[in-house]
Amino acid sequence: xxxxxxxxxxxxxxxxxxxxxxxxxxxxxxxxxxxxxxxxxxxxxxxxxxxxxxxxxxxxxxxxxxxxxxxxxxxxxxxxxxxxxxxxxxxxxxxxxxxxxxxxxxxxxxxxxxxxxxxxxxxxxxxxxx
Amino acid sequence: xxxxxxxxxxxxxxxxxxxxxxxxxxxxxxxxxxxxxxxxxxxxxxxxxxxxxxxxxxxxxxxxxxxxxxxxxxxxxxxxxxxxxxxxxxxxxxxxxxxxxxxxxxxxxxxxxxxxxxxxxxxxxxxxxxxxxxxxxxxxxxxxxxxxxxxxxxxxxxxxxxxxxxxxxxxxxxxxxxxxxxxxxxxxxxxxxxxxxxxxxxxxxxxxxxxxxxxxxxxxxxxxxxxxxxxxxxxxxxxxxxxxxxxxxxxxxxxxxxxxxxxxxxxxxxxxxxxxxxxxxxxxxxxxxxxxxxxxxxxxxxxxxxxxxxxxxxxxxxxxxxxxxxxxxxxxxxxxxxxxxxxxxxxxxxxxxxxxxxxxxxxxxxxxxxxxxxxxxxxxxxxxxxxxxxxxxxxxxxxxxxxxxxxxxxxxxxxxxxxxxxxxxxxxxxxxxxxxxxxxxxxxxxxxxxxxxxxxxxxxxxxxxxxxxxxxxxxxxxxxxxxxxxxxxxxxxxxxxxxxxxxxxxxxxxxxxxxxxxxxxxxxxxxxxxxxxxxxxxxxxxxxxxxxxxxxxxxxxx
Amino acid sequence: xxxxxxxxxxxxxxxxxxxxxxxxxxxxxxxxxxxxxxxxxxxxxxxxxxxxxxxxxxxxxxxxxxxxxxxxxxxxxxxxxxxxxxxxxxxxxxxxxxxxxxxxxxxxxxxxxxxxxxxxxxxxxxxxxxxxxxxxxxxxxxxxxxxxxxxxxxxxxxxxxxxxxxxxxxxxxxxxxxxxxxxxxxxxxxxxxxxxxxxxxxxxxxxxxxxxxxxxxxxxxxxxxxxxxxxxxxxxxxxxxxxxxxxxxxxxxxxxxxxxxxxxxxxxxxxxxxxxxxxxxxxxxxxxxxxxxxxxxxxxxxx
Numbered sequence: 009x010x011x012x013x014x015x016x017x018x019x020x021x022x023x024x025x026x027x028x029x030x031x032x033x034x035x036x037x038x039x040x041x042x043x044x045x046x047x048x049x050x051x052x053x054x055x056x057x058x059x060x061x062x063x064x065x066x067x068x069x070x071x072x073x074x075x076x077x078x079x080x081x082x083x084x085x086x087x088x089x090x091x092x093x094x095x096x097x098x099x100x101x102x103x104x105x106x107x108x109x110x111x112x113x114x115x116x117x118x119x120x121x122x123x124x125x126x127x128x129x130x131x132x133x134x135x136x137x138x
Numbered sequence: 139x140x141x142x143x144x145x146x147x148x149x150x151x152x153x154x155x156x157x158x159x160x161x162x163x164x165x166x167x168x169x170x171x172x173x174x175x176x177x178x179x180x181x182x183x184x185x186x187x188x189x190x191x192x193x194x195x196x197x198x199x200x201x202x203x204x205x206x207x208x209x210x211x212x213x214x215x216x217x218x219x220x221x222x223x224x225x226x227x228x229x230x231x232x233x234x235x236x237x238x239x240x241x242x243x244x245x246x247x248x249x250x251x252x253x254x255x256x257x258x259x260x261x262x263x264x265x266x267x268x269x270x271x272x273x274x275x276x277x278x279x280x281x282x283x284x285x286x287x288x289x290x291x292x293x294x295x296x297x298x299x300x301x302x303x304x305x306x307x308x309x310x311x312x313x314x315x316x317x318x319x320x321x322x323x324x325x326x327x328x329x330x331x332x333x334x335x336x337x338x339x340x341x342x343x344x345x346x347x348x349x350x351x352x353x354x355x356x357x358x359x360x361x362x363x364x365x366x367x368x369x370x371x372x373x374x375x376x377x378x379x380x381x382x383x384x385x386x387x388x389x390x391x392x393x394x395x396x397x398x399x400x401x402x403x404x405x406x407x408x409x410x411x412x413x414x415x416x417x418x419x420x421x422x423x424x425x426x427x428x429x430x431x432x433x434x435x436x437x438x439x440x441x442x443x444x445x446x447x448x449x450x451x452x453x454x455x456x457x458x459x460x461x462x463x464x465x466x467x468x469x470x471x472x473x474x475x476x477x478x479x480x481x482x483x484x485x486x487x488x489x490x491x492x493x494x495x496x497x498x499x500x501x502x503x504x505x506x507x508x509x510x511x512x513x514x515x516x517x518x519x520x521x522x523x524x525x526x527x528x529x530x531x532x533x534x535x536x537x538x539x540x541x542x543x544x545x546x547x548x549x550x551x552x553x554x555x556x557x558x559x560x561x562x563x564x565x566x567x568x569x570x571x572x573x574x575x576x577x578x579x580x581x582x583x584x585x586x587x588x589x590x591x592x593x594x595x596x597x598x599x600x601x602x603x604x605x606x607x608x609x610x611x612x613x614x615x616x617x618x619x620x621x622x623x624x625x626x627x628x629x630x631x632x633x634x635x636x637x638x639x640x641x642x643x644x645x646x647x648x649x650x651x652x653x654x655x656x657x658x659x660x661x662x663x664x665x666x667x668x669x670x671x672x673x674x675x676x677x678x679x680x681x682x683x684x685x686x687x688x689x690x691x692x693x694x695x696x
Numbered sequence: 697x698x699x700x701x702x703x704x705x706x707x708x709x710x711x712x713x714x715x716x717x718x719x720x721x722x723x724x725x726x727x728x729x730x731x732x733x734x735x736x737x738x739x740x741x742x743x744x745x746x747x748x749x750x751x752x753x754x755x756x757x758x759x760x761x762x763x764x765x766x767x768x769x770x771x772x773x774x775x776x777x778x779x780x781x782x783x784x785x786x787x788x789x790x791x792x793x794x795x796x797x798x799x800x801x802x803x804x805x806x807x808x809x810x811x812x813x814x815x816x817x818x819x820x821x822x823x824x825x826x827x828x829x830x831x832x833x834x835x836x837x838x839x840x841x842x843x844x845x846x847x848x849x850x851x852x853x854x855x856x857x858x859x860x861x862x863x864x865x866x867x868x869x870x871x872x873x874x875x876x877x878x879x880x881x882x883x884x885x886x887x888x889x890x891x892x893x894x895x896x897x898x899x900x901x902x903x904x905x906x907x908x909x910x911x912x913x914x915x916x917x918x919x920x921x922x923x924x925x926x927x928x929x930x931x932x933x934x935x936x937x938x939x940x941x942x943x944x945x946x947x948x949x950x951x952x953x954x955x956x957x958x959x960x961x962x963x964x965x966x967x968x969x970x971x972x973x974x975x976x977x978x979x980x981x982x983x984x985x986x987x988x989x990x991x992x993x994x995x996x997x998x999x
Contacts, residue, residue, distance in 0.1 A: 015896045018983035020920045048882045055874050056900045057736055058882040384806055391807030399795070462793060472791035473801075476755060477808045478781035629774050695759045695773045 009044050013054050021056055025064035026071075027099075033073060033084065034096055042084045044074065150237045154245045162213045169209065172202040173260065180265050188587050197449075203261055207254070207284070214250025215292040228296045233356045243296075243348045247289055254288050255281065282337055283319040287312070289344035297351020315340070316414065320421065388479050392487035395474075397494065399462065404454050404495045404553070408447045409502035415446065416510040444545065447503055451496070451552040456568075458492060458553050459560020468563035470694050481687040481694065482635030485561070489554055489642075489683065496549040500542055540653050547646055551679055558685040563693035607672035614680055621684040630691045643680045650674030707766075708733050708855055708887045709754060714763035716749060716911075723749040725911040726763070731889060731904070736881055738902030738919070739891035740986070742994050745908040747891040748788060751859050754889075755785060767855065781809065784848030788859040790840045792832050798843055799828030802850070809851035817850035824872065838869035845873060849880055856880060858890035862897065870894075874901065895987040899923075907990060914993060919986070927960045927967055928984035931976035943970045948992035959984055959992040 011028045013021055032038040044050075047065055051058040065082060068074040076082045111121050159166075176199045183192050211217065216229050232242060258281040266277065290311050318340065321333040385391040419439060462471045474484070559571035589596040599606075618640075625631040651671035658667040709731040716724040724746045731737050739747050752758040753765050756772030756779065765772065772779040793801060802821075806812045821828065824842040832840065841861065848856060856877070862870045874897060880886055881901075892898050898905060898919075905922050907915035915922050926947075933941070936954040943949065945966060948959045956976070960967045964981070971978055984992075 013900070015899050015985055020923075021900065048879070051878050051882060052875050054900075055871065055878065055897075057903060058878060059736075059903060060900075384803055386807075388808050391804050395793075395804060462795075471793065472757075472787050473793055475757060476780055476783075476785050477805075478777040478779075479808060480777055694776070695756050 009038060009042075009050075011050075011054060013056060021060050022064040022067065025054075025061070026067050029064075029068055029073065030095070031099060034099060038084050040084050040086045044082050044084065046081060150235070150241060151245050154232070154237075154242075155249060158213060158246070158249075162209075165209050165213065169206045169257075172206065173257075176202055176261075176265055188583075190583065190587070194583075199265060203257075206257060207288075210250060210254055210257070211288060211291055214246040214253070215295045216246065217295055228352055228355065233352075239353045239356055240349060243345070243352055247292055247345065247348060250292065251285055251289060254285055258284060279333070279337075280319070283315055286318075286337060286340045286344060287315045289341060289348070290315070293344050293348035293351060296348060297355060320418075388477075388483060389487055389490075392479065392484060393490055396487050396491035400457065400460075401491055401495050401498075403457075404451060404549075405498040405502045407454070408450050408499050409506050411446060411450065412443065412503050412506045413510075415442065416507065417514065420510075420514055443503065443507055447499055448545075448549060448552060451499070451549045455553045455556050456560065458488060459557055468565065468693075469696075470563065470690070475694050480632055480635070481690040482631050484690060485557070485683070485686040486635060486638055488557065489638075492553040493546075493550050496546045496553065499549060500546050504542070540649075540656075543649065544653060547649070547678070551677060555679050555682055558682045558689045561686055561689040561693055567689075604668050604672070607669060607676060610676055611672055614676065618681045618684045621681060621688065625684075625688050628688070628691070631687050635687060639680070639683045643675075643678055643683075646678045647671075647675035650678075706732050708768060709737075709889065710764075710766040710769075711750070711753070712764055714750070714753060714760055714765060716753070716758065716761060722911050724753075727908070727911070727913055729906055729913070729916070731887060733887055734885050735903045736888045736901055737890075737904045737906060738898035739889065739906050739908065740893075740895060740898055740990055741891075741908035746911040747908055748859055749911075750908070751857055751889070751891065754857060755780070755783065782854045784851070784853035784856045786841070786844045786848050786858045786861055788863065790837075790844045792840055792844055794833035795831070797829055797831050798826050798835070801832060801843065802828070802847060805847045806850070812851040816852070817846065820846045820849060820876070823876075838865045841865055841869065841873065845876060849876060852880075852883070852886075854886060856886065856888045856890075858888070860891055860893065862892060862894050870897075877901065895985070895990060899986050905986065907993070909994060915989075922989070923983050923986060925961060925963075926984050926989050927962075927964060927981050928988060929958055929960060929967060929971075929978050929982075930980040931956050931958055931971050931974075932979045933974075933976045935975065937974075941974045941976070943974060945970055947989075948995055955979075959988060 009029075009032065011025060013024055017024060019027070029038070029044075038044070045053065047058055047061045051061040054061070065074060065076065069076050072085055074082050075085045107121065108118075111118075179195045179199060183195060216227075216232075228242065262277040262281065291308070294308055294311065318333070318336050321336065385394065416439075419442065460468075461474055556568075556571060556575075559568050562568075585599075589599055622631065622636055651667075651674055654670040654674065655667055658664055658670070707730045709729065711727060711729045714724050714727045715722075727746070727750060729737075729750075739750070741747050749758065753760055754767055754772060756776050759773050767779045768782060770778050796804070802817060806814075806817075824839075824846060826835075826839060826843060826846070832843065835843065845858075845861070848858075858877070861873050861877070865873070877888060877890070878901065881888055890898075890902075902919055904917065905915060905919050906913060907922075917925075931941075933954045933956070937956075940949045940951075941956060943958060943960070945962045946958045946960050950957050960970070962970075967981075968978055
């Protein structure tokens, strides 16, 4: 599980961890049942306060993404639909904003953007069909 | 901007000299003042002063001269003894200047040598000659040898990188100079004719060593003989590996630290000096033609053997309060201040180290004395002493042990007497304490001198002596009790610490009283016992040690 | 913002009303700090702001002439053994005995702490790659810092006080030291106080932040709260002001023409009100980093 913490980012560190974990789960890089590093190890890796890491893990457990069990460590929850739809859409909001800003500056209309998206998705098909 | 006459200081030589002058202005002022004071002392002595005062003044003047010599060495040798480590080596910033190596070598050596020669000449003509009549030693010869040593020390300081054998090489050079210096005193060995050529060789090789060594350092070619380094580091690592795993207690650890820092200085310096001085005495005696078995000679020998360690210890006593010589300020080093150790514990460790150091010093002096007596085939001294009734060799040997313990105790007292003032870490306290001691010493000397000449005063003193001593003792104990009360209120002292200090004082005082009693019984003079016993209790330090934890606390918590 | 002071039983460090002068210079001015057990406090401020002075008071190296200092409920001056036996300290200048070897220094330090963990010490020795035979004066700065840290960590002290642990060190050593500290914090009940100029380290590792400026406490609270209490905003002026606009509550104002960036201490509504008062509106805002907050407050520009 590779995460990146940025201090420049406005969000608190634990929130960044939560967001990134959610993203990894949504993208399929963290599969249900995968084991994640314990709090100590994560804190050392990211060089953050273990309490912050603990807080992130607690939050993720509260939201049902992690399951923590004494002696068995922390694992990604075995729930099929880990994230509600609206959560996924929320994650996509920022890249969408960036795309639309670019389009606005380049004077490209919304319809053209949608056509481009369909085109790119078709080009990606052979890889994503696997 | 005229190119005409540049000011004298704006040449490379001038700049180098100006830097030395600027850095050491204050030191030079002190030396000039000391010189004037010495001249004044000589005038005083010439115009009739007490013998004891004369001896004291001569000692002071000799130490002034020695101090000036060493200071000139650090000054013209670019030796920086103030920083965290003693900085040897030519200052790198000067090596980067566009100046030839020869000039860099010659400026400090020639000008330094000239200053030393002038100081020596003044000393010899105005101070040494009027006071001491040494026909055996040509003053010019002595000066030349000292100058050669000065140049060699400069050369070595610049061209030896920091390698472990450096002190050894300097010692070898010192011994060579001693040997060459003593050449004229040994006409029988046929070396006397060679003295001036050998000195010339020494001077020239000093210059060559400095020039070549500095040249190699400047070009970065000299890194020290790798073989020696390897050997030393292997020996070091073997030594460290064999040490114990851990200390038994905090006292053990702190004692180890104190011993490593200061324990071997006193024995080393004393044994070294005795090693050199004892044969010198014999050599001088041979030259002056005094009868070897004369009582005067034996008196000189014994008194020097006993006095020199005591004198060195009283000088070294100023150092006992330091924890880490390499740190510039008097503050307690952080790595000691932050340990969970009581102030009393730190003081006791120092006192224990001083005792161990004193013991080792006297054992070393004994070994050195016996060694030289054997080598110079003068152990007849011992057999002669043994024939004096009612003592036999065994009695002498046994009687020596309490005498040795007495000497050890007195040396220990010299070392620790000023510990309270030193531990405060404030220079002005130390200055005040030294000033008070000097005043008290002068007052005592004055009293004794007056008593020598004034019969009435002498008999009054004799009559009231026991009462005076008892009053002084009571005052000492009262002050100590007051100090302990003050300390316990501030929670600076533990009962254990009080026990050690008071117990040690009582034990030492009782030992002196017992030994004095034995001797008084042997010489059948029981009147002498009480003053000596009381004197023992008075001389041994009690309030000085009692106040040490408070002083340390004042240093530790500013 | 005021950090609520816990009862003295909970607070490992309890400083209240501490003031200290060195001659005419005021080093500390009515400083009050409470550090609960198990937290990590980052002490920040410019050079000469009083951080080292405060730390020295905690160790008993300086007496509290005005105010009180309690560590574990004890006065470090009256009971040095009780306090120092549970504290691990690394000073800014490292202050190690140069003449000792690394192994000798470790052995010396070990004798003072009954709780010394020899296996942990050996582990740290290997991890920090220190040679026990080497003399401390021949060590590089980074190795000296690691030696000092080893001696402070090996007995697992309840309180670890570090004065500028990363100063003068290369990034690799800084990482090692930070990791060692984090590992120690992960143990139950350990408290850490460290002062640093590297504010991204402080942000990552510290729960609480105290900022000193000229001996006074100007910020004191949880790291996120301190950050959340400031806003870095861009103000757009209808009429370009001639000179830098003065806003109440702003710590730094920079810019040119009709757009100015301001670092504001307060809530969003306060910012909008203040901006409106000078005839501007807020066009962009984000949470500033601790670095920006410190520089802005230390700069002392604006109101």
